[in-house]
Amino acid sequence: MLPSDTDATADAQIDGRSETRDERADRNWNEVLQELRVLQTGTQILTGFLLALAFQPSFAGLGPSQRVGYLVLVSLSALSAVVALAPVSVHRILFARRAKPATVRFGHLCMMAALVLVSALLVGVVSFVFDVVVGGAASWVSGLCLALVITALWVVVPLLALRRSERTS
Secondary structure, eight states, rough: OOOOOSSSSHHHHSSSSSOHHHHHHHHHHHHHHHHHHHHHHHHHHHHHHHHTTTSGGGGGGGGGHHHHHHHHHHHHHHHHHHHHHHHHHHHHTTTTTOOHHHHHHHHHHHHHHHHHHHHHHHHHHHHHHHHHOOHHHHHHHHHHHHHHHHHIIIIHHHHHHHHHHHHHH
């Protein structure tokens, strides 16, 4: 859910907090930053892993489709880092211009997009490793299994929690 631009009274009615629009924006921005830190750490580790692969002696033994897959993964890794860091750039440009709510909304959208990209990256990396180590169907099965786990934990569980929360309030 995107943060609201409404006044503090309406905000307090939404989640029971008594805070001004600016206080809410500051709190939400801090939450976005914490999420960025978690996401960036994982993305940086995966990027380092992927970049190191190209310099391993066994890299020469990859087939043409594996090389294409590898380049797609490197591209996804770079794109996910750029998208996840975009809110920081927007914050720097809009700093001290009283645009924190807009920055928070943009940060929220970027974090959602980055989660989609990182999901694809994780599934791709696991599939790639299974393809190189075991080959064939194992790469598809491992990728599908991870995609199902990600969907369950990152989409279904939060939506169920939201639904339960809406019923109790």
